[in-house]
Amino acid sequence: MLQYISIFVTGIPYALHQAGFGIGLFLLVLVALATDYSLILMIRSGHLSGAFSYQGLMEAAFGKPGFILLSLLQFIYPFIAMVSYNVAVGDTLTKVLMRVAGVGVESLLSHxxxxxxxxxxxxxxPLCLYKDIAKLAKISFLSLVFVAFILITIFIRLGTLHDIIPSTHDSWRFANWGIIPSIGIMAFAFMCHHNTFLLYGSIQDADQHRWDTVTHASILTSLVVSALFGIAGYATFTGNSQGDLLENYCWNDDLMNVSRISFSITILLTFPIECFVIREVIENSFFSNLTSPEDKWRTLRHVGITIMIVITTYLISMATDCLGVVLELNGILAAVPLAYVLPAVSYLKLQEGSVFSHKKFPALCLALFGIIIAISGMVLLITNSNNVDTCSHGNEPPYCFTNVTTG
Incomplete structure (x- = not known):
């Protein structure tokens, strides 16, 4: 499960700034614990229902409405993830190309x-058009390598930039007003629930105890990595931290440009996997009744759906250059329900006994936690809708023009 350390741990410093450094670290631990417990609940529910897929679990617990709700969320989550990938590529790869090509802001490569x-x-x-993504799934190890490399470079730059980057008036504030959005970002970073049963099936002689052990170890590792990213990134830039931490580094910083390349490669290779999930949801929702003789348009439909998904996510991603906003949106709309609400309510429905029993009460707390975060987040998204696109990543940070030494 370690391969599901998200590349978007680069958003954790921004989340710490949103919530306040002290509260942010507490929330990071809380989200990790909630994720750990929810993953354990999913396998428990699988054993209770005999359904070892997320779709099967929801259908066993809530019938067709549960299946439809999950399908909707499983469409939303990878769809917004694809949008976020485009935003991140636009933010990071543009700087690298300008640096390598030696062009200025007047060049097409600067757009x-x-x-x-x-x-x-x-x-x-072209990668999204593949029908079999098994080979692409193997990039998970490569992603781990890139995450480790980026973390090392962030610590290197902490040593060279810490005393140069100007602090902000709210630096190291213990608590801040962005608690709910920060939880959304953290939930997105820990999200791997759509692959839970696939991971469970990959464990030799899998049982509940072995799954619990693997889950504890994996979530602990993810927590440590996320905390290191958050602390090092925030210590370097404090209140200047962007939704994509790599945006904080100067364009002529060649070490961080290598990190930007690593980040972009991982995103570009992960993008088709998310597209595959969306395409499968569409196929299963609208074309599952077609039999092989009747399905003579399958290849054409495959191409058409893929192109539609790719174009739509591209167009939407052009509406904002603020990765933090997209991470918050996906965290609140999809990651929180998928990671906390649905696993908990499924277990509550399938497990016999009172909801206040020692077996079910923790699941009730998890469900309430997820519901409160989701509802509060939606309210904030609606009330702050006019301020969604407030950050501009098109400009190099001001401190890059004041004798910043990259070392």
Whole structure:
């Protein structure tokens, strides 16, 4: 399960700033514990229902409505994830190309719309057209290597930039007002529930005890990595921390440009996997009744759906250059319900006994936690809708023009 350490741990410093450094670290531990427990609940529920897939579990607990709700969320989560990937590629790869090509802001390569379009046409769209993504799934180990490399470079830059980057008036504030959005970002970073049963099936002689042990170890490792990213990134930039930490580094910082390349490669290779999930949801929801003789349009439909998904996510990603907002949105809309609410309510429905029994009460608390976060987050998203696109990643940070030494 370690391969599911999210590349978007680069958003943790921003989450710590949103919630306040002290409260943010507490929330990071809380989200890790909630994730750990919810993953354990899913396998328990699988044993109770005999259904060892997320879809089967929801259908066993709540019938067809449960299946439909899960399908909707499983569409939303990877769809917004694909949007976030485009935003991140536009933010990071643009700087690298400008640096390598030696061009200025007047060049086409300085426009994120062009860079993302080129990446889509040349890389992600062709990969998305593959019907078998088994080989792409193997990039999970490569992702781990890149995450480790990026973390090392962040600590290197902590040593060279800590005393140079100007502090903000709210630096090291213990608590802040962005608690709910920060939980959304953290939930997104820990999210792996859509692969839970696949991971369980990959364990030799799998049983509940072995799954619990693997889950504890994996979540603990993810927590440590996330905390290291958060602390090192926040210690370097404090209140200047962006939704994508790599945006904080100067464009001429070649070490961090290598990190940007690593980040972009991982994203570009992960993008088709999310597209595959969306395509499967569409196929299962609208075309599952077609039999092989009748399904003579399958290949054409495969291409059409794929192109529609890729184009739509590209167009939406051009609406914002603020990765933090997209991470918050996906965390609140999809990651929190998928990770906390649905596993908990499924277990409550399938497990016999009172909801206040020692077996079910923790699940009740988890469900309430997820519901409160989801509802509060939705209210904040609606009330703050006019301020969604407030950050601009098109400009180099001001401190990059004041004798910043990258070492």
């Amino acid at each position: 994120r719309e062009v860079v993302v379009a080129l990446a889509t046409i040349l890389i992600t769209a």
